[in-house]
Amino acid sequence: MRVFKQFFVILILLTHAIVASAEPLTVAIAANLKYVFDDLAAEFKKETGIEAQSALGSSGKMATQIRNGAPFDIFMSADMEFPEGLYKDGYATTQPKAYAYGQLVLWTQKDVDLSKGVAGLTDARVGKIAIANPKVAPFGRQALKVLDYYKVRAAVEPKLVYGESITQVSQYVDSKAADVGFSAKSIVVAPETAGKGKWVEVPPESYEPIAQGVVILKHGSETNGEAARKFYGFVLSTKAREIFAKNGYKLP
Secondary structure, rough: OOHHHHHHHHHHHHHHHHHOOOOOOOEEEEEHHHHHHHHHHHHHHHHHHOOOOEEOHHHHHHHHHHHOOOOOEEEEEEHHHHHHHHOOOOEEEEOOOEEEEEOOOEEOOOOOOOOOHHHHOOOOOOOOEEEEEOOOOHHHHHHHHHHHHHOOOOHHHHHEEEEOOOHHHHHHHHHOOOEEEEEEEEOOOOOOOOOOOEEEEHHHOOOOOOEEEEEEEEHHHHHHHHHHHHHHHHHHHHHHHHHHHHOEOOOO
């Protein structure tokens, strides 16, 4: 019995050592999650003791990296299309679930009049307009739909400059390389950017709802399954929903 107890204690210590030395959970995230992810990761670690780190880029770019073997455990996309494709092709083990809806805004740090909204972009005094690359960034795709909705796309096409992601659009606006940009509300309300310039929401009827989906990836299921499942559940939890709402997202 004594030997058994000693063995049991050693087994517990080894288990704790393995857990302590485990690799952090790696989450591929869409660029609009740049600031909110820190809040999510902090709360997740508080609840579970598990560290989550992010790899950030446009949703299309992250999906391509996953297909090319990038060792990510979870994918938080800015749409449902990219994660759905990964699931259908065997790169994800769960069907995508919407965790939040992104919201488009017009953002400027120049003396641009935003009172006329998207229609005002045709003004000759408005120069470069930054949007995310619609081929890889869902927010960019929806920005083009907005321009079509207001029938101004042809007029503003020569002014458009494309960023790889919402993050690069933010850089264009922040550096004043662009007069105005189509950004995400989650970016402009973040503490890191709040109060910089001015912004207005783009009317939601002018673009399709930006449902953002999360999936557990095959790599995560195979190498970090328990932590991946916990994070997946956390992203859909009441606490995470509170964090998303506070950071400028609509809820499913």
